[in-house]
Amino acid sequence: MAALNIKVQQVFDEPGCEKNQAKGEKERKKGCTKQLTPGAAAGGCAFDGAKIALQPITDAAHIVHGPIACEGNSWDNRGSKSSGPLIYRTGFTTDISETDVIYGGEKRLYKAIREVIEKYSPPAVFVYQTCVTGLIGDEIEAVCKAARAKFGRPVIPVNAPGFVGSKNLGNKLAGEALLDYVIGTEEPEVMTPYDINIIGEYNLAGEMWQIKPLLDHLGIRVLACISGDARYHHVARAHRARATMMVCSKAMINVARKMEERYGIPFFEGSFYGISDTSDALRQIATLLVRRGAPEDLLSRTEILIRREEARAWERLHAHSRRLSGKRVLLITGGVKSWSVVSALQEVGLEIVGTSVKKSTEEDKQRVKELMGDDAHMFDDLPPREMYKMLSESRADIMLSGGRSQFVALKARMPWLDINQERHHAYAGYEGMVTLVQEMDKALHNPVWAQVRKEPPWHA
Amino acid sequence: MARVTVSRKACSVNPLKMSQPIGGALAFMGMANCMPVLHGSQGCTAFGLVLFVRHFREAIPLQTTAMNEVTTIMGGMDNIEQALLNIAKRATPEIIGLCTTGLTETKGEDVHGDLKLIRERHPELAKLPIVFVSTPDYKDAFQDGWGKTVTRIIEELACRTDDRIPGQVNLLPGSHLTAADIEEVVEIVEAFGLSPIVLPDLSGSLDGHIPEQFSPTTIGGTTVDEVRSMGCSITTLAIGEQMRSAAMELEMRTGVPFALFERLTGLEANDQFLRHLAALSGRPVPLKLRRQRSQLVDAMLDGHFFTGGKKIAIGAEPDLLWSLASFLSEMGCEIAAAVTTTHSPLLENMPCEEVLIGDLEDLEIRGNGCDLLVTHSHGRQASVRLGIPLFRAGLPCFDRLGANHRLSVGYRGTRNLIFEIGNVFLEHGHENTPDSWPLPKETAEATHESVAPA
Numbered sequence: 001m002a003a004l005n006i007k008v009q010q011v012f013d014e015p016g017c018e019k020n021q022a023k024g025e026k027e028r029k030k031g032c033t034k035q036l037t038p039g040a041a042a043g044g045c046a047f048d049g050a051k052i053a054l055q056p057i058t059d060a061a062h063i064v065h066g067p068i069a070c071e072g073n074s075w076d077n078r079g080s081k082s083s084g085p086l087i088y089r090t091g092f093t094t095d096i097s098e099t100d101v102i103y104g105g106e107k108r109l110y111k112a113i114r115e116v117i118e119k120y121s122p123p124a125v126f127v128y129q130t131c132v133t134g135l136i137g138d139e140i141e142a143v144c145k146a147a148r149a150k151f152g153r154p155v156i157p158v159n160a161p162g163f164v165g166s167k168n169l170g171n172k173l174a175g176e177a178l179l180d181y182v183i184g185t186e187e188p189e190v191m192t193p194y195d196i197n198i199i200g201e202y203n204l205a206g207e208m209w210q211i212k213p214l215l216d217h218l219g220i221r222v223l224a225c226i227s228g229d230a231r232y233h234h235v236a237r238a239h240r241a242r243a244t245m246m247v248c249s250k251a252m253i254n255v256a257r258k259m260e261e262r263y264g265i266p267f268f269e270g271s272f273y274g275i276s277d278t279s280d281a282l283r284q285i286a287t288l289l290v291r292r293g294a295p296e297d298l299l300s301r302t303e304i305l306i307r308r309e310e311a312r313a314w315e316r317l318h319a320h321s322r323r324l325s326g327k328r329v330l331l332i333t334g335g336v337k338s339w340s341v342v343s344a345l346q347e348v349g350l351e352i353v354g355t356s357v358k359k360s361t362e363e364d365k366q367r368v369k370e371l372m373g374d375d376a377h378m379f380d381d382l383p384p385r386e387m388y389k390m391l392s393e394s395r396a397d398i399m400l401s402g403g404r405s406q407f408v409a410l411k412a413r414m415p416w417l418d419i420n421q422e423r424h425h426a427y428a429g430y431e432g433m434v435t436l437v438q439e440m441d442k443a444l445h446n447p448v449w450a451q452v453r454k455e456p457p458w459h460a
Numbered sequence: 461m462a463r464v465t466v467s468r469k470a471c472s473v474n475p476l477k478m479s480q481p482i483g484g485a486l487a488f489m490g491m492a493n494c495m496p497v498l499h500g501s502q503g504c505t506a507f508g509l510v511l512f513v514r515h516f517r518e519a520i521p522l523q524t525t526a527m528n529e530v531t532t533i534m535g536g537m538d539n540i541e542q543a544l545l546n547i548a549k550r551a552t553p554e555i556i557g558l559c560t561t562g563l564t565e566t567k568g569e570d571v572h573g574d575l576k577l578i579r580e581r582h583p584e585l586a587k588l589p590i591v592f593v594s595t596p597d598y599k600d601a602f603q604d605g606w607g608k609t610v611t612r613i614i615e616e617l618a619c620r621t622d623d624r625i626p627g628q629v630n631l632l633p634g635s636h637l638t639a640a641d642i643e644e645v646v647e648i649v650e651a652f653g654l655s656p657i658v659l660p661d662l663s664g665s666l667d668g669h670i671p672e673q674f675s676p677t678t679i680g681g682t683t684v685d686e687v688r689s690m691g692c693s694i695t696t697l698a699i700g701e702q703m704r705s706a707a708m709e710l711e712m713r714t715g716v717p718f719a720l721f722e723r724l725t726g727l728e729a730n731d732q733f734l735r736h737l738a739a740l741s742g743r744p745v746p747l748k749l750r751r752q753r754s755q756l757v758d759a760m761l762d763g764h765f766f767t768g769g770k771k772i773a774i775g776a777e778p779d780l781l782w783s784l785a786s787f788l789s790e791m792g793c794e795i796a797a798a799v800t801t802t803h804s805p806l807l808e809n810m811p812c813e814e815v816l817i818g819d820l821e822d823l824e825i826r827g828n829g830c831d832l833l834v835t836h837s838h839g840r841q842a843s844v845r846l847g848i849p850l851f852r853a854g855l856p857c858f859d860r861l862g863a864n865h866r867l868s869v870g871y872r873g874t875r876n877l878i879f880e881i882g883n884v885f886l887e888h889g890h891e892n893t894p895d896s897w898p899l900p901k902e903t904a905e906a907t908h909e910s911v912a913p914a
Contacts, residue, residue, distance in 0.1 A: 036502060036526035039543030040550060045503025063471065067562040067597035069479035072472075073507040076838060077514065077858075089841060095472040095819075098599050101566055112471030119473075131501055132562040132598065135532065162503035163528050163563065388674040403510075407519035411670055 003141075004134075004159050011172040011254050042404065045162030047130055049170020052078060053252065054126055054158060054177070056202050056227040057235060059085035061122040063092040065109050065140060066130025070162070071095075079423065081206040083229050087122055096133065105138050113147040113155055124154040124232040126177075134161035154232070156181040171251035178226065178235060179258050186236035188223065193294040195223040196285055197238050197265070199256050200247040201272075203228025207428035211272055214282060214309070214429065218301055220289070226255060239263045243288035245270050245281060266292070272428040274340025275313055279306045313430035317348050320441050325349030327444055330390065332356045332382060332401035333419065342371055344433055350440070353396050356382060384408045398444055413452050415443040462798070462810040467818035474820035474838060476775045477801035478855075479597040480605030481559040482508035483635060485522055487609035488557030488591075490660020492681040495553040497523045497543055499536060499571065500561030504597075514858035516666045521677050523547055525564075532567055537574040544578060548588060551676040555589045555684050557609065562597030589684055591616045601802035602855075603702045603777045606635035610659060610706040617687040620714045625692045629740070630716065631656040632707055634700025636780035636854065639667035640867040645699065645724065648734070648870055651749060652741035657686045657693065666864055691716060695740060699724060699869075700779035701806050722806065723783040724869035725877065726790055727756060752871035756878075760791065763878040766885040768792035773827035775820055775835035776854050778804030784834060784853060785810055787874065788881075797826030832884065849888045851881055 044052075047070060055062055055078060064071035075091030082088065094112045096105045113125055125147075129140050144157040160173035188195075196215075201208060208228045215222060224230060224238035239259065244267035246256040256267040266288055270281035286294075286302040328351045331342070342352055354377035357365050368378055382390075387405060390396055391412040399409045402420030409416035417439055419427065427436045481498050485508055488496035498505045505524035512520040525539040540558070547556060560571060571592050579585060593612045595605045610632060629649060633642050642663035649656045658664075664680030671679040690696075691714035698707035698720040707718035719736055723729050730753070734745050770793045774785055778800050785795045795812035799822050807815045816822055820835065824842040827833055833843050836854040843850035857863035867873040 036528070037542070037546060038526045038539040039497065039523050039546030041502050041524050041526040042506070043502060044506040045501050048503050048506060067479065068472075068475060068477050068601075069481065069504055069507065069562060069597040072475040072478045073482060073511050075475060076841070077510060086841070091472075091474045091838075093472050093475060094470065095475065095477070096598050098596070101562075101598055108470045110470075112469075115469060115471045116473075131503075131532070132566050135563065135566050161529075162501040163532055165528070166502075384676065385674050403513065406513075407517075408674070411519070411674070413670070 004161075004164065007159070007173065007176060008164055008169065011169065011176060014250075014254060015257065044167040044170075045131075046160040046164045046166065046170035046173060047128060047162040048074070049167035049172075049251075050128060050158050050160035050174035050177075051170075052167070052202065053171045053174035054227055055088050056080040056082075057124075057126070057230045057232055058082035058088040059122060060124045060126055060232045061087055061090070061092055061116045061120055062126045062128065063094070063109075063112055063116060064128045064130060065094045065105065065112075065133050065138065066096060066128075067132050068093065068095045070128075070130045079204045080202045080228060081204075081209075083209075085231070087120060090120070092116055094133075101132065101136055104136060105133050106143050109133075109138065109140065109143050110147055113143070114151065117151050117153060122153075122232075124156065124182075126156050126158055129157070129159045129161045131161045131163045134159075134163075154181065154185070154236075168251055172254050175226075175252045175255035179255060179262075182232070182236050183255075183259065184236070184239040184263070186233055188237040188240050191240050192221055193242060193292070194218075194220045194289060194298075195241045196220060196289070197224045197226065197241040197244040197259070198222055198228075198247060199226045199244055199267075200252040201225055201228045205423055205426040207272070207426040207432060210426050210429040210431045211278075214305065215285075217305060218282075218286070218298065220285060226252065239265070241265055242292045242294070243267070243285060245285055247271065271340070273432070274342075274344050275310055275317075275430060275433055276343065277340035278429050278433075279310060280340075282306055309430045313434055314347075316434045317344065317437050320437050321349045323441055323445060324437070326351065327397045327440075328353040328395070329440075330354050330387075330396035330399040330401075332379075332387070332399065332405060339367055339371060341433070341436075345437075346371070348437055353377060354379060354382075354390070356380075388412050398440060400440075413449065415446070415449065417443055462808055462812050462815045464803075464807045464815050465817070467816060467822055469818075472819045472821075474824075474842070476799060476818070476820050476823070476835065476838070478511070478602040479562075479595075480600045480602060480608070481561050481595040481597060482511065483602035483605030484559040484593050484595045484609035485557070485605075486512065486602075486635060486662075487606045487613070487660045488555075488559075489521070489665055489678055490658075490662045490681045491555055491557065491613070491687075492664065492678060492683045493554035493675075494557060494678045494681065495521050495523055495547050495551050495555075495676070496557040496559065497525060497547065498559050498561055499525045499540060499569070500527055500563045501532075502526045504561045504563070511856050511858075515856040515863050516668070517861070518666055518668055521551075527563060532563060536564055536567070536569050537577065540571065540574055541578045541581070544585060544590065545582065548585060553588070553677045555591065557613075558590060558592045559595045559605065559609070560593070561595070565594065565596035565598075589616060601777065603635045603700075603779060604802055607702040607704075607706060610703065611709045613659065613687060614690070614706055614710045614713065617684060618690045618710055618713050619688055621691045623692050624694055625689070626694070627654050627741075628689075628693045629654050629656050630690045630693045630696040630710065630718075631658045632696060632698040632703040632710075633658065633660075633662075634702045634779045636700060636777060636783065637662075637869065638866050639663040639864040641724075641869045641873065643667075644867055644870045644873055648749065649697070649737060651746045652737045652743050654737070654741055656697075657690055658682060659687060659690065662864070668864065690714065695719065697721065697736075701782070701804055702779050723779075723786060725783040725874050726787040727753070727760065727871075727874065728790075729786075730756075730871050730874065749871065752875075756871040756875045759875040759878045763882040764792055766882045767878075769794065770832060770885065771796040771830040772832050772834060773797035773799075773823055773830040774853075775799040775823040775833075775839065777801050778806050780854050781815075782806045782810065783868070785812065787877070788834075791878065796830050797823055799823040799826070832881070849884050851884055 071093035140157040144155040147155040158177045160170045223241040224234045271277040391414040398415040485496040665678040696718035789811040868877040
């Protein structure tokens, strides 16, 4: 546990994060996790975050060491897609009993690892610590080490029990596990000047596949995606990439920064959401690669691709302008990072009437004002009751949010679109932006709204 | 008679089981204006919440005491106190349900004691019922959590009285009944002129309806006053073995006798139920139900062509397994594999050779050569690998609409089930081809040899 505490302290002090660095010495140690309010908290735990971050490694087995709740209640519920192996969707858990709680669960865990390797023969096994097994003192590091020695296969401990903090912290601790046990342990067969890593992209709804054709077209190879549609061996070889793109969330910034420190791989923070952000990301990837020795024509080829694809996207987007112009959007996310999504929606004629800025920095808030004007409603925390009121009083025509507030909109008989991690549609890149606008058009113009808002005849 | 075995694997693969705290939380969700709380880390609540949202496609009221490392070691009383105060202030519930988790049970929290102190400190909570249930994750399963919670609600709220309200009956449905099932049972009971109090009543809260206004708590279900008046009922009808201890508790506490019905799927099972209701009410079985019985008999005749001789692999919690396996074997199916989550007195009587307390990997292995897989939505991967259809039964059902409006009890529900399952067999029916009847290899070789010398 002491080692875990040190680890948590380390990831809380993140030189790569501006928001973290802006804080005082003492405040920084508390990290970015706010103290949760009992009885008024929402969101997943650190284990959830760690699982989200690593489970997309599709050919590995992911064993959860703990009682049935941690895996039994949650397995196969994440939308990360695979182009090949499916073992990541198999739920493995030690499902510890009362006896294990009393006598310790280490032996059961060791046997579980053996069973999984014998039956499924994955290239690697990830073992997740949970609250109960953490509390009784099961040392998963020691068990993994013994199993690794015995079975001759990577067995990686992921020490992020739920009660150490939030989902975001779990993402970071998962990243630490990769840094400590995986990245740099294997060498790629061939290396090219066009090799990149993409970190913090989970291939939800297959979004990587909206980006990959662009990169393929430019001859850029994704050496490792951490961790969407990843293979264990690819992640192990990630240290040989020439550049890294850190996808907008700050969740795995520790991985990008430490890979820069250790292996000299430069990184930038970018986003594949929105037209201009996608173009910027492609430009930055090309620029970094050229700076690291890739032939210079990559830059001009990238520009040509951007020009063509932007034009193609805008043409398709503008086809919706007439139908969407003037519609009011309530945009509720953790904190909008992708300003280019907002600007693209505006370009199509949509009006953003409100947005949440819960996790946004001051700089972000300034950008909201620039884009949306002083009248823009910024909410730190919009309670569901208020959300419901706004929608039922028709102060917005559609809400874009995470699944959690889905029913707030639907029960108010208002259109709603899922833009969070459970979503079924892919919204990345140029294609994704077109899909988003198409989906909004479909949602807003579905004839069902007129029907469901009709008063029953006996109310008249 | 079945042999009951417990899987000896160290690693559970593709769990069938879910934890008992969320079974408990779901029972609380059948109470009106209620806020269930899990006493554990916020992840315990988040996972349960996502699971229920995906199954019911409804907003799920479920809170957490948000325990962290430090509060776990130091004791969670402050967290419980804060959670109760925050919920009472923000959500103004009529009742709060508190289930423990593996985390707080491992620590060994004295929640009873904590609640006593909290009540002393906060007279403003005096009138708010707070029902606490001990539900460690590492013991028992979902339906046990449900059963224990109903028992605890009764312990806390039901009172003994000499008053009896004529015609009032208590109805205790197990966790395997859907909202549609509960509505159906209520309709049947009402057809005899009886008026049931249902505990817990998911058909009021999670049946998917549009409430008049926004509510942070449950939007329907059994009221606290209704539970208090359960002692005035003439009898209790418990559906499913998991409700036995709750029904017994109610009888001991209030003197209201109970009758337990192991299942309400199948012809004879419903005949017994109606005979009981007729005796209880002194009324003959209504014509409507007699007609439904006749329709069911017809459906059984139509359906048996497709169910007869079929090999079925079922994975479900004990009470649901009992309902489905018993009925399917009555329809001529062979229960070739049965996997369940937890112990139950019913297991030994299952109409199959073996009942295994195990996971979906066990079911998949045993399902080889079967015609149909029956389990919750997590069976989808196994169904693809086995190349046999999946009939979704139980919770969670996240990849189909209307999970809570599926009806499989009563004559009508049983009829419905025959059609649904029969249609699966019809759709995946076996078509003969020119290669359907190849001669065995030995015959072919033997013939070949006899021809060869010539």
